[in-house]
Amino acid sequence: MNHQCDYEALLKAVNLRITDNRLQVLQVIGKNHYPLSATDIHHKLECDSTINRVTVYRILELLVGNGLIERLSTGGRAFYYGLTLNHNHRSHAHFYCKKCGQMECLTPESLTADTSQLGKIFPGRIEKVEIRVDGICKNCLP
Amino acid sequence: MNHQCDYEALLKAVNLRITDNRLQVLQVIGKNHYPLSATDIHHKLECDSTINRVTVYRILELLVGNGLIERLSTGGRAFYYGLTLNHNHRSHAHFYCKKCGQMECLTPESLTADTSQLGKIFPGRIEKVEIRVDGICKNCLP
């Protein structure tokens, strides 16, 4: 979503060391306009580097834990990852095509949730609200 | 959610044969007041029957396919299953506690989504909208 990010700065901001692998993972996620799975990311990186699959998982976990990326669940079995919302990346829902497995970002306007009541009445700690639309994307429609 | 269901009638209504295993799976899901994973369901059934793990998965798939139950994704790795919405079971969001892994149904009022725009502008086929709140439930709060 956010093509011009300074990924070094992002890492620095949360006190993480800057390594090649971390930058590459962030870059792949950042320049993609929809969320990717760990396998997607690993495949993209394998083209020009030799990063290990497990390292990808570890970096993803680290970045999620530090709030730089977010982990989305899908109608399928894998998690997908996208850059965390920021000033030029507002909260939005996602569409998951159960045929091709691709995630798509929906515009913030197309689907909005009113969470104002929830915060008042729910007794636990709320960390995030995930809205996902499942179906068949236009490319996979018969 | 819906304790007094006639599960035989539900199966009949969608032209599925009535078997003991199917009834038991439906009963477990139906009498539970929050969605359960396949493993949860299997464990509950193993107490007084000997149903196979794979059979549980197959029945769940069948029931989802026929619209009797719905499959929810969580912040974790397993799918959870609950009875499909009906007249006394309105559409609602779910809360997932990432500590104990339990799902909770939220009241329909506490969180509502406006999907009116989406249907108009989205070019693919929309099958469902899933809203999940992740966090820590009150029992797991420190």
Place this chain on the structure above:
DNA sequence: AAGTTTTATGTTATATTGTTGCATTAAATG
């Protein structure tokens, strides 16, 4: 700068969840 500690990465093994293929049992149909 050399040695020590800490952190990041790689490698292999394992866990979890779900699915497939095939044999067997049970039910429905003729």
Place this chain on the structure above:
DNA sequence: CATTTAATGCAACAATATAACATAAAACTT
């Protein structure tokens, strides 16, 4: 009752993620 079809069980497999331990790289200490 014989034949076909459907349901279940069992064993193997597949996909995704994590854990345990070894090694490499970086940071820190003297």
